[in-house]
Ligand SMILES: Nc1ncnc2c1ncn2[C@@H]1O[C@H](COP(=O)(O)OP(=O)(O)OP(=O)(O)O)[C@@H](O)[C@H]1O
Ligand code: SF4
């Protein structure tokens with residue numbers, strides 16, 4: 203089997219606070235293969251962004267990775283020197299943030315921002331970098347790129363700015379792109395286009411994508427596999443078709459109710475009452491147990507890990523016995 | 529751009545007219561101009577004739593119009609105290625004040641921005657903490673105390689620097705400068721530091737606050753995610769955004785440096801317009817007072833105008849807004 207582009211093992215991210223240590227990401231493991239799109243879903247505060255920030259090494263202190271390891275094409279990157287990590291950011295891992303209106307520096311021309319990024323990572327001259335920048339803008343679908351490149355961010359619409367952000371994330375041809383809710387801040391009418399552009403460009407470059415979103419619809423259409431997070435933990439992970447058709451984890455079953463276009467089946471539009479616990483008050487046992495319709499005694503005492511239960515599927519739920527792969 | 533400048537110019541003219549009105553009221557109604565010009569033994573009839581000849585019996589608006597006309601030509605009458613044209617007095621003393629003001633503005637700007645950036649980036653280090661506490665002293669101590677303190681330490685005790693005056697100056701014809709002689713430069717140090725301290729701490733705290741604010745923005749995070757070097761992020765992206773608001777404040781501060789120079793000039797017996805003003809107030813030398821008022825207003829208005837234009841050059845978003853959103 204080929205080596206994964208990204209391999210995260212038992213990742214734990216913690217914040218020391220005055221009222222004790224909060225665990226924002228709790229013992230998460232997953233892989234992403236080259237050219238693959240991994241969707242990451244979960245309610246607000248589930249730890250999706252924090253996982254992405256950990257991978258690219260941008261967790262704000264006092265938060266820190268307190269356990270586990272992150273490997274990029276086999277090399278550990280969670281414990282390397284800041285300078286070495288800086289050389290990876292933007293070069294081998296690209297990042298796309300949620301809000302294109304605030305991701306770009308308002309005082310710099312688009313050309314300056316792209317060229318400086320290209321020249322930080324690749325040994326090319328100013329003229330060559332500019333040529334590449336225009337080509338990139340053209341690729342992400344900015345009309346008349348050669349002329350628009352010297353405009354300032356505020357001269358572009360939200361959708362166009364997100365295209366610029368995508369161009370910036372891709373300008374050194376990274377192996378992995380982390381897109382943290384790349385369309386949430388955009389007009390609904392352009393969301394699909396942006397996702398398409400991003401996916402297409404990554405496919406051409408054989409880059410893997412970690413796509414964080416609230417939108418199960420986007421996952422269903424875009425991702426190859428999906429990871430469902432709950433209260434900092436991985437609830438379920440597996441191929442997107444299988445998970446949608448046949449969700450194992452009771453929480454995932456509830457989430458599936460939020461894909462209006464794919465499920466017409468009314469009895470699957472299951473509601474989940476209650477809300478995700480705060481980090482300071484995660485219940486003992488399975489973190490989902492107070493809201494789980496199928497809760498039983500063991501759930502309140504022992505915490506389930508995301509263990510394999512079927513080929514390429516892992517679920518953190520006591521309802522499913524672990525299957526050791528042969 | 530042109531429309532923007534014209535609009536600002538129009539605003540400036542209005543401000544100047546208002547100040548002129550105030551200056552005129554001071555000029556005309558504080559004390560009696562005739563009484564100040566003639567001896568006590570002049571007969572009342574003669575005073576009346578003079579009054580007529582000087583136009584002091586004309587209607588208010590005629591007199592105000594004449595005042596403005598003269599002011600535009602730089603004529604503010606004759607100083608009662610020194611019996612010289614006021615404009616000449618001010619021009620003679622202007623270089624001293626301007627050199628002092630620019631020297632201290634330069635100190636304030638360089639150290640203010642430098643220390644502001646340092647304390648923002650090295651937040652939490654003991655040196656930053658120390659600088660921040662020291663800056664509190666800087667804002668809270670009155671200027672004259674700082675000046676006297678510096679004189680005591682560096683002029684009286686250590687005897688390194690002169691405590692008063694401007695040292696030797698060189699006359700360039702239109703400008704009498706103290707920047708070309710060693711004694712001139714040495715004399716400049718203490719007053720320039722004294723005058724700069726308040727603005728320095730102000731700029732430093734402003735830069736620090738802005739910088740911390742900017743460092744939290746998404747575009748700085750994104751710049752990090754793009755793998756840019758620490759230097760490019762701090763001194764390119766962050767500092768440039770920090771300076772946008774700092775320019776305004778600093779520019780306006782230059783105006784107040786010139787105005788605040790009064791105290792420093794008095795403490796150091798610096799022969800500038802500020803000390804001219806103080807000496808004039810003591811003897812109610814009204815023409816000088818009125819002219820000084822106009823002069824300070826002009827300084828503020830001109831600086832304001834320059835700051836606006838600079839702001840406009842630095843921040844591309846303003847250019848579009850001012851052009852009605854058109855690209
Ligand atoms: N500085 C901090 N100190 C303590 N806790 C923090 C800090 N920053 C984030 N957290 C917590 O970490 C948890 C994970 O946050 P994260 O941003 O990863 O959630 P998310 O899944 O991306 O949510 P959203 O969908 O709202 O973006 C949240 O519960 C949040 O409150
Ligand atoms: S472990 Fe128990 S509480 Fe948790 S999801 Fe499974 S059934 Fe529900």
Ligand SMILES: [Mg+2]
Nearest residue numbers: 250251252382
């Ligand atoms: Mg998030």
